[in-house]
Amino acid sequence: xxxxxxxxxxxxxxxxxxxxxxxxxxxxxxxxxxxxxxxxxxxxxxxxxxxxxxxxxxxxxxxxxxxxxxxxxxxxxxxxxxxxxxxxxxxxxxxxxxxxxxxxxxxxxxxxxxxxxxxxxxxxxxxxxxxxxxxxxxxxxxxxxxxxxxxxxxxxxxxxxxxxxxxxxxxxxxxxxxxxxxxxxxxxxxxxxxxxxxxxxxxxxxxxxxxxxxxxxxxxxxxxxxxxxxxxxxxxxxxxxxxxxxxxxxxxxxxxxxxxxxxxxxxxxxxxxxxxxxxxxxxxxxxxxxxxxxxxxxxxxxxxxxxxxxxxxxxxxxxxxxxxxxxxxxxxxxxxxxxxxxxxxxxxxxxxxxxxxxxxxxxxxxxxxxxxxxxxxxxxxxxxxxxxxxxxxxxxxxxxxxxxxxxxxxxxxxxxxxxxxxxxxxxxxxxxxx
Amino acid sequence: xxxxxxxxxxxxxxxxxxxxxxxxxxxxxxxxxxxxxxxxxxxxxxxxxxxxxxxxxxxxxxxxxxxxxxxxxxxxxxxxxxxxxxxxxxxxxxxxxxxxxxxxxxxxxxxxxxxxxxxxxxxxxxxxxxxxxxxxxxxxxxxxxxxxxxxxxxxxxxxxxxxxxxxxxxxxxxxxxxxxxxxxxxxxxxxxxxxxxxxxxxxxxxxxxxxxxxxxxxxxxxxxxxxxxxxxxxxxxxxxxxxxxxxxxxxxxxxxxxxxxxxxxxxxxxxxxxxxxxxxxxxxxxxxxxxxxxxxxxxxxxxxxxxxxxxxxxxxxxxxxxxxxxxxxxxxxxxxxxxxxxxxxxxxxxxxxxxxxxxxxxxxxxxxxxxxxxxxxxxxxxxxxxxxxxxxxxxxxxxxxxxxxxxxxxxxxxxxxxxxxxxxxxxxxxxxxx
Numbered sequence: 096x097x098x099x100x101x102x103x104x105x106x107x108x109x110x111x112x113x114x115x116x117x118x119x120x121x122x123x124x125x126x127x128x129x130x131x132x133x134x135x136x137x138x139x140x141x142x143x144x145x146x147x148x149x150x151x152x153x154x155x156x157x158x159x160x161x162x163x164x165x166x167x168x169x170x171x172x173x174x175x176x177x178x179x180x181x182x183x184x185x186x187x188x189x190x191x192x193x194x195x196x197x198x199x200x201x202x203x204x205x206x207x208x209x210x211x212x213x214x215x216x217x218x219x220x221x222x223x224x225x226x227x228x229x230x231x232x233x234x235x236x237x238x239x240x241x242x243x244x245x246x247x248x249x250x251x252x253x254x255x256x257x258x259x260x261x262x263x264x265x266x267x268x269x270x271x272x273x274x275x276x277x278x279x280x281x282x283x284x285x286x287x288x289x290x291x292x293x294x295x296x297x298x299x300x301x302x303x304x305x306x307x308x309x310x311x312x313x314x315x316x317x318x319x320x321x322x323x324x325x326x327x328x329x330x331x332x333x334x335x336x337x338x339x340x341x342x343x344x345x346x347x348x349x350x351x352x353x354x355x356x357x358x359x360x361x362x363x364x365x366x367x368x369x370x371x372x373x374x375x376x377x378x379x380x381x382x383x384x385x386x387x388x389x390x391x392x393x394x395x396x397x398x399x400x401x402x403x404x405x406x407x408x409x410x411x412x413x414x415x416x417x418x419x420x421x422x423x424x425x426x427x428x429x430x431x432x433x434x435x436x437x438x439x440x441x442x443x444x445x446x447x448x449x450x451x452x453x454x455x456x457x458x459x460x461x462x463x464x465x466x467x468x469x470x471x472x473x474x475x476x477x478x479x480x481x482x483x484x485x486x487x488x489x490x491x492x493x494x495x496x497x498x499x500x501x502x503x504x505x506x507x508x509x510x511x512x513x514x515x516x517x518x519x520x521x522x523x524x525x526x527x528x529x
Numbered sequence: 530x531x532x533x534x535x536x537x538x539x540x541x542x543x544x545x546x547x548x549x550x551x552x553x554x555x556x557x558x559x560x561x562x563x564x565x566x567x568x569x570x571x572x573x574x575x576x577x578x579x580x581x582x583x584x585x586x587x588x589x590x591x592x593x594x595x596x597x598x599x600x601x602x603x604x605x606x607x608x609x610x611x612x613x614x615x616x617x618x619x620x621x622x623x624x625x626x627x628x629x630x631x632x633x634x635x636x637x638x639x640x641x642x643x644x645x646x647x648x649x650x651x652x653x654x655x656x657x658x659x660x661x662x663x664x665x666x667x668x669x670x671x672x673x674x675x676x677x678x679x680x681x682x683x684x685x686x687x688x689x690x691x692x693x694x695x696x697x698x699x700x701x702x703x704x705x706x707x708x709x710x711x712x713x714x715x716x717x718x719x720x721x722x723x724x725x726x727x728x729x730x731x732x733x734x735x736x737x738x739x740x741x742x743x744x745x746x747x748x749x750x751x752x753x754x755x756x757x758x759x760x761x762x763x764x765x766x767x768x769x770x771x772x773x774x775x776x777x778x779x780x781x782x783x784x785x786x787x788x789x790x791x792x793x794x795x796x797x798x799x800x801x802x803x804x805x806x807x808x809x810x811x812x813x814x815x816x817x818x819x820x821x822x823x824x825x826x827x828x829x830x831x832x833x834x835x836x837x838x839x840x841x842x843x844x845x846x847x848x849x850x851x852x853x854x855x856x857x858x859x860x861x862x863x864x865x866x867x868x869x870x871x872x873x874x875x876x877x878x879x880x881x882x883x884x885x886x887x888x889x890x891x892x893x894x895x896x897x898x899x900x901x902x903x904x905x906x907x908x909x910x911x912x913x914x915x916x917x918x919x920x921x922x923x924x925x926x927x928x929x930x931x932x933x934x935x936x937x938x939x940x941x942x943x944x945x946x947x948x949x950x951x952x953x954x955x956x957x958x959x960x961x962x963x
Contacts, residue, residue, distance in 0.1 A: 239875075243888075247879045250887055259891050266890050334877035358882030392865045392882035398832060401845040403866030403881050405857070410844070411835040412930045413857060413941055423839070423847060431826045432837030441673075443768035445681045447837050448792030448826035453684055454677075455959075456700050457693050462962050482956045490950060491959075496846045507847055513950050516924060522916045525889075525925075528896050 104142055106130055111155040120162075127162050135378030141260060183348025185244070185331045186320055188340065192237045193308045195342040199229050200308075204301035207294050220279060220288070223297060227275045229342070230304060234269035236341040241265075241315075243338065244331045247357035248323055252364050253385030257376065261315065264307055271300040317373045322364060326355035361389035411435065420510040423496070424451045426503055428467060439489055439510045470495035471503050481513075488514040538576055540564055545589040554596070561596050569812030575694060617782025619678070619765045620754055622774065626671045627742045629776040633663050634742075638735035641728050654713060654722065657731060661709045663776070664738060668703035670775040675699075675749075677772065678765040681791035682757055686798050687819030691810065695749065698741055705734040751807045756798060760789035795823035845869065854944040857930070858885045860937055862901060873923055873944045904929035905937050915947075922948040 110127050114120055120127070134142060143159065180187040203226045210219040242265065246258035275296045277283055323331075329352050335345070364372075369382050376382075397404040405413070414421060414434035421434040422442060428451045433442040451467075452460045469475040470493075478493040490513045496504045544561050548554055554561070568576060577593065614621040637660045644653040676699065680692035709730045711717055757765075763786050769779070798806075803816050810816075831838040839847070848855060848868035856867040856876060862885045867876040885901075886894045903909040904927075912927040924947045930938045 243875075243877050244879050246887070247883050250883070255887070258887070263891050266892060330879060334879055337872075337875045337877065356878050356881060390861070390863055390882055392859070392863050398841055398844065400841060400848075400866060401869050402876070402878060403857070403864070405844075405866050407832055407834060408932055409857070409859075409865075409930065409938055410832065410839075412932055412938055413855070414834075416928045416930050416941055417853075417855075417943070418926065418928070419851075419853065421847070421851075423837070423843070425826070425843075427824070429824055429826055430837070431843075432834060432839050435835050441677075441771045442836070443677050443771065444790050444836060445678050445764060445768055447790060448824055449681050449684070453680070453689070453692070457697050458700060459959050462959050466962060478962060480957045480959055480961070481953050482958055488953075490953070492852065494850045494852070496843065496850045498842055498846055504843055504846055507850060509851070513947070513953075516947050517951050517953075519915045519922075519924070519947075519951075523914045524916055525893050525896050525914055527914070528900060528912060 100134075100138070100142065103130065103134060104146060107142070107159065108146065108151060111151065111159065115155065124162065127159075131159075131162065135375050138379050180320075181346075181348060183332070183346035185240075185328050185335060185348075186316060188335070188343060188345055189237065189241070189245075190312065190316065191343050192341045193312055196230070196233055196237065196304055197308050199226055199342075200301045200304040202226055203230065203297055204305075207297040207301070210290075210294060210297075216288070223293070224276070224279045227272055227279060227297070227300070230300065231272045231276060233304065233341050234265065234272070236339045238265040238269070240331075240335055240338050240340075241311075244334055245315075245319060248327055248331075248360065249319065251357045251360045251388045252322060252362075253387045254318075254364075254376075254380055256380060257315070257318075261307075261310070264303070264310070268300065268303045268307060271296065271303055275300055314373055314375045318376050321368050321371045324355060325350050325352040327357075327360070330354035330356050358390070358392050361387060361391075363387035418511065420508075422508040422510075423505055424508075425505040426471075428452065430454065431505065439484070439487065439512060466493060467506060470506055473501070473503075486514065487512045488517060534568075534572070534576065537564065537568060538580060541576070541593065542580065542585060545585065545593060549589065558596065561593075565593075565596065569809050572813045575690075614754075615780075615782060617766070617780035619674075619762050619769060619782075620750060622769070622777060622779055623671065623675070623679075624746065624750065625777050626775045627746055630664070630667055630671065630738055631742050633660055633776075634735045634738040636660055637664065637731055638739075641731040641735070644724075644728060644731075650722070657727065658710070658713045661706055661713060661731070661734070664734065665706045665710060667738065667775050668699065668706070670773045672699040672703070674765075674769055674772050674774075675745075678768055679749075679753060682761055682765075682794070683753065685791045685794045685822045686756060686796075687821045688752075688798075688810075688814055690814060691749070691752075695741075695744070698737070698744070702734065702737045702741060705730065705737055709734055748807055748809045752810050755802050755805045758789060759784050759786040761791075761794070762786075764788035764790050792824070792826050795821065795825075797821035852945065854942075856942040856944075857939055858942075859939040860905075862886065864888065865939065873918070873921065873946060900927060901940060904940055907935070907937075920948065921946045922951060 107127075107130060110123055110130065114123055114127075117123070131139065146155075180190075203223070206219065206222050206226060210216075210223065242258070242262055246262070250258055275293070278289055278293045278296055281288075329348075329350055332348050333354055363385055364382060364387075369377075372382070393399065393404045394406070397406050398410070415436040417434060417436075420436070420438045420440070420442075421432075422430065423432040425431045430446045430449050430451060433446075446454055452463055455463050466475075466478045469478075476495060480491040482489050482491070490509075490511045492509045494507050494509070496507055498504055541561075541564060544557055544564065548557055548561075551557070565573065580589075580593075614624075637657070640653065640656050640660060644650075644657065676692070676696055680696070684692055709727070712723055712727045712730055715722075763782075763784055766782050767788055797819055798816060798821075803811075806816070827833065827838045828840070831840050832844070849870040851868060851870075854868055854870070854872045854874070854876075857865050859865045864880045864883050864885060867880075880888055886897055889897050900909075900912045903912075910929060914925040916923050916925070924943075924945045926943045928941050928943070930941055932938055
């Protein structure tokens with residue numbers, strides 16, 4: 096349907112103009128519904144975006160969104176069948192979270208109606224603040240798990256536009272909640288609360304989040320349910336905990352499979368899978384011309400580390416590039432490694448294999464030994480020093496290095512000039528880069 | 530001679546008591562010289578140290594030092610024959626530096642005499658300050674090269690007491706110069722300059738440094754000249770530049786040898802070498818019972834990096850222990866490695882191999898790309914951001930990683946909570962540890 100998108104956009108604009116002229120939707124609503132129904136729900140955000148860029152006003156876009164969501168809710172049944180998913184399955188957990196998100200978002204919408212009708216203002220604010228705080232967690236749990244754990248698997252299969260569109264919508268929702276929290280913060284008020292703005296923003300956030308639940312339950316989840324193997328879900332499951340969940344207690348899950356990471360997948364979508372994918376995704380993505388991603392980050396001669404792959408050159412150069420000087424002594428107190436580059440305290444190859452005690456002034460050896468003894472005994476996990484050295488403010492830290500079992504492998508010394516770091520002020524974010 | 534050290538110490542103490550009683554050295558001087566002459570010059574600092582610990586007063590010790598240095602100068606000729614050393618040979622450079630140290634130290638001593646005789650005070654202070662500033666560089670050049678480059682080679686051969694004694698004396702000299710600089714600093718004066726103290730300190734520093742030159746030229750240097758091979762000297766030569774020199778222009782040196790690091794030496798001192806060692810070292814070290822050090826820091830399965838050895842477990846755990854989160858993308862913008870541990874921004878295995886552009890919110894991709902383009906083009910070498918995140922002050926830095934030829938290998942992202950670092954005050958030195 097991509098080829099007639101321009102035409103449809105023109106018809107949408109025409110309808111929006113007429114609604115504007117007539118002052119109400121009235122009988123144009125049905126016509127609008129028919130038109131929107133012919134566009135994939137996943138493509139609509141892109142159409143909205145394009146129309147914004149072409150100068151269509153925000154008010155018109157929002158009106159279109161409203162009609163679209165209404166249409167969407169009416170037309171789709173809950174097609175997503177979770178019947179065969181165990182409680183700990185990552186997809187089941189996402190689905191359960193969506194129920195929680197819906198509940199909180201609906202409460203927010205209801206609360207706004209109270210609020211607009213003029214409820215007890217202090218109480219309403221407290222409730223709105225609490226709900227906004229809860230919904231603020233959606234972005235860093237539910238959405239982040241999708242972005243970091245789920246999306247890579249569909250990207251490998253060549254579907255890159257869907258993750259991108261969804262991520263944009265996630266960010267809009269995140270931004271909306273943050274704005275709402277800002278509006279609710281008394282410190283930002285100019286004397287009295289911006290009641291109208293708060294109402295509008297809360298309504299928008301509620302809508303956006305419910306809208307996203309619909310998109311996910313009816314398009315994204317049926318798609319990934321069809322595409323991902325048990326091993327892929329297991330890999331997602333294993334990594335989920337460190338990101339966290341939204342308002343659910345995660346259940347354990349132990350499928351009979353080995354975890355499969357996205358980089359281990361190089362095949363695209365199978366013919367047999369295409370048939371079973373939801374209609375909406377077929378409207379948005381040309382499944383016949385997808386280019387799967389077969390990039391392998393592991394190469395011959397690489398070291399396979401816990402979290403990735405590096406070769407000797409990369410290792411050497413990464414350590415050289417670090418703005419921290421690293422020295423490592425092994426469990427026998429012998430110097431085993433130090434990083435290159437312009438070091439604060441020079442290190443020479445001649446100290447490799449030397450007992451660390453012999454690398455220090457004799458008068459400080461007893462301190463060196465007592466630090467190491469504390470590390471070896473497991474009594475301490477850090478020793479920290481700082482000194483001024485000309486223009487430098489030198490921060491020196493020692494940390495014991497232990498393996499998974501907690502056995503002492505040695506100690507690292509880190510040296511860093513933190514003068515500039517100490518003088519940073521305010522913030523500089525990625526988008527401030529120039 | 531170690532077995533009769535106690536006896537000799539008692540005789541020294543007795544002599545010092547008598548000098549004290551009689552108020553002057555007089556005829557006791559010759560007796561004292563005979564006694565000190567029977568102790569190795571290198572052992573005398575240890576005897577001094579022991580006597581201090583046994584409660585002999587500093588004044589007596591200093592008197593003994595004076596007599597000792599006088600004796601030493603009289604008795605030793607310049608036995609050290611540099612005839613066959615090329616100008617760029619590390620030992621030749623150490624020797625040439627000793628000439629410069631002697632000159633500066635003698636000047637300091639002469640200047641103090643002027644000063645004590647009541648020269649033009651302002652001018653004398655300026656001169657003293659300049660000389661002390663020059664001598665202050667001895668510690669971090671000449672002495673540091675010996676401690677870090679030369680000592681490991683004799684330690685491997687089992688001679689560990691000599692480096693330790695010399696390092697203690699180095700530190701005394703370093704401390705002396707630092708104290709002198711402090712005394713000369715007007716900010717530390719209580720109204721008027723501490724003339725007498727300055728004179729004493731300057732004299733002591735001058736003496737100590739000249740004393741050290743004697744020790745080195747007559748004991749240390751003949752010893753290492755006999756023991757070290759051409760390859761060992763080459764290794765020292767290659768590492769010398771990064772530490773630096775005292776008041777000499779280093780000459781190039783290209784011997785026909787491969788560098789040999791201390792850890793590659795596991796044999797002790799050969800019978801044929803023992804004969805040629807200076808008498809003084811034989812007096813101090815029991816050459817027959819030396820235990821050479823054959824510890825090999827490299828093990829099977831290690832990665833041989835530019836500066837040392839690490840195995841996969843150590844690498845993984847070192848990166849996990851670093852208080853900085855590291856992520857590495859390769860030259861194709863793919864995530865190739867990230868460090869484990871408790872990260873500020875979680876990283877999951879599912880992003881390995883993922884294009885970095887897909888790991889960021891779509892709205893920031895253009896910034897990500899422009900940073901990478903600047904790195905790839907060689908226009909920039911850092912991109913730095915900082916944000917407040919709850920109690921954390923998060924510092925995010927990107928650095929291009931290049932190989933020796935300057936080719937772009939990828940980019941590292943470093944993330945660090947610098948809140949605590951920003952709040953450090955004053956100093957905490959190694960010896961402050963508790």
